[in-house]
Amino acid sequence: MxxxxxxxxxxxxxxxxxxxxxxxxxxxxxxxxxxxxxxxxxxxxxxxxxxxxxxxxxxxxxxxxxxxxxxxxxxxxxxxxxxxxxxxxxxxxxxxxxxxxxxxxxxxxxxxxxxxTVKENTIAAKRFVRDDMSHRKAPAAKKDKDAGPAPEINKEEIDKEIDAMVAV
Amino acid sequence: MKQDYFSVNNIKYIDYKDVEILKKFLNPNGRIVSHKRTGLTAKNQRALAMAVKHARFLGLLPFVAK
Incomplete structure (x- = not known):
């Protein structure tokens, strides 16, 4: 409305x-x-x-x-x-x-x-662009958090792999 | 974009001169993105289409981009 x-x-x-x-x-x-x-x-x-x-x-x-x-x-x-x-x-x-x-x-x-047109100023202030930028960055940040625990798992796997290699 | 960009940012009049905002709603070929993808209300989508077309006429936006 x-x-x-x-x-x-x-x-x-x-x-x-x-x-x-x-x-x-x-x-x-x-x-x-x-x-x-x-x-x-x-x-x-x-x-x-x-x-x-x-x-x-x-x-x-x-x-x-x-x-x-x-x-x-x-x-x-x-x-x-x-x-x-x-x-x-x-x-x-x-x-x-x-x-x-x-x-x-x-x-x-x-x-x-x-x-x-309307008599008011119709050009939006620049902050709208910034808002959108932060909105776009948000999903990327989440990905980083998801990626955080992943290397630990990889380390264990790598260790196992190395052990296997040494055993050979 | 799930929510209507213009309602969220409280933009009541979509201006053809505001090329930076209009560019968000163009695909790499310079075509207007469908309302399915923009998530705009029907009214705002129509106003956006008009604004983009005005901007194209005055050479602010391309009709076709490579």
Missing amino acids: KFMSVSENKGENTAEGRVYELGYLLAPTIKEEEVPAVYGNLKELILSLGGEVISDEMPRMMSLAYTMVKVVTNVRNKFNTAYFGWVKFYMKPEKVLELKAKLDLDPEFVRFLITK
């Missing part, structure tokens, strides 16, 4: 509109110094459409999991790297379509994804 509240949050409609998230990839052809400018323009675009930024992350260079292709002015461009960034914002549903239409025409964006 815990999860019911989440689905209610997803459909959250306030005066400012709904919570959306825009994840995007900027073309690697943009120079490092010019990235903040592009990022600033994007924020302005959101504000101009009556949006309100909740949280965001600066675009940073990353290698893509696969090669992406985008045709800009009849030229097929291949990308193996891109600047990945995201913005979370409030916006009215009808304005989001306008935002999408504008981004579609922008040659600086390799790809983008607009999703409905």
Whole structure:
């Protein structure tokens, strides 16, 4: 029943509109110094459409999991790297379509994804990874304990074997 | 994983950007692990599938890995 509240949050409609998230990839052809400018323009675009930024992350260079292709002015461009960034914002549903239409025409964006989300921070803290690590190690530790008494038995067997060898 | 990973860790919204968590639910080929093996609730398994697909679209995860 815990999860019911989440689905209610997803459909959250306030005066400012709904919570959306825009994840995007900027073309690697943009120079490092010019990235903040592009990022600033994007924020302005959101504000101009009556949006309100909740949280965001600066675009940073990353290698893509696969090669992406985008045709800009009849030229097929291949990308193996891109600047990945995201913005979370409030916006009215009808304005989001306008935002999408504008981004579609922008040659600086390799790809983008607009999703409905919740206003809370959705990236889990790192401790979850650690919890899982300890969980994974636990069975291995048990094995060691099981292995503890085993050598003693082996020693006796070895002694017997040695005696047998000596006897021969 | 016997218990639902997301309920255990109190993760209410499965985020496509959280690649480290999503990777736990991919096999070496980059395919989504079945709910039988993940032990997730049906709802979370669906949300996971959606998150993985979003991450693939933005190049955070591969569609196929060697």
